Amino acid sequence: MREKRLKGKELNTVDKSIYLKIQRPSEKCLLCGADLVEARKHPSAIQPEGEDSVLRKDYCPRCWEQLDDEQFFSHWMAKREPRPERTRISREERNRLLLAYFEHLSRVDSSEMEALEREARRFFLAHLLMRFRVFRWKSTDRETGKIVFEHTQTNEEWSVEPLDLPDEMVLRIKQDIEEFLRKGQDLEVSF
Numbered sequence: 001m002r003e004k005r006l007k008g009k010e011l012n013t014v015d016k017s018i019y020l021k022i023q024r025p026s027e028k029c030l031l032c033g034a035d036l037v038e039a040r041k042h043p044s045a046i047q048p049e050g051e052d053s054v055l056r057k058d059y060c061p062r063c064w065e066q067l068d069d070e071q072f073f074s075h076w077m078a079k080r081e082p083r084p085e086r087t088r089i090s091r092e093e094r095n096r097l098l099l100a101y102f103e104h105l106s107r108v109d110s111s112e113m114e115a116l117e118r119e120a121r122r123f124f125l126a127h128l129l130m131r132f133r134v135f136r137w138k139s140t141d142r143e144t145g146k147i148v149f150e151h152t153q154t155n156e157e158w159s160v161e162p163l164d165l166p167d168e169m170v171l172r173i174k175q176d177i178e179e180f181l182r183k184g185q186d187l188e189v190s191f
């Protein structure tokens with residue numbers, strides 16, 4: 001591999017916290033767009049960016065050899081794991097499943113599921129649906145703090161309790177929803 005190290009700047013002069021900020025490897029060669037995951041092994045380099053940041057650059061071996069005047073803090077051969085086999089779920093399918101789950105939770109009564117657990121899930125899902133532009137925020141009740149969401153297509157309204165969810169609860173709900181989406185791939189939604 002050709003040396004392209006910045007003079008006087010060795011890797012060990014790079015602060016560890018900066019090093020941790022190195023971005024995730026890119027999928028494609030910065031220059032030619034070649035698939036780097038397929039390549040399995042390719043040159044990666046970091047360059048200083050501003051005062052306290054670094055920029056990660058990934059190249060296919062061919063483009064790397066052709067680089068002439070780029071200078072880097074450090075470079076190495078990055079190894080890439082092949083992409084995991086995954087059945088992909090379409091955006092529409094994902095949105096449909098999330099909405100179905102939200103509607104289901106809005107219908108179950110508290111005896112079936114603890115009220116807080118149900119409201120926490122509705123709260124999380126409503127925000128997720130807003131992020132995916134299925135819902136939009138409509139209003140927040142000044143007295144109760146209840147948040148009203150509106151379906152962007154049907155204008156149907158849903159109100160959600162305002163909650164401050166602890167991180168571990170958010171994580172658990174998120175995992176449950178991901179699990180639900182995985183199952184949903186080969187399940188017809190039954191509710």
Ligand SMILES: [Zn+2]
Pocket residue numbers: 029030031032033034059060061062063064
């Ligand atoms: Zn390339």
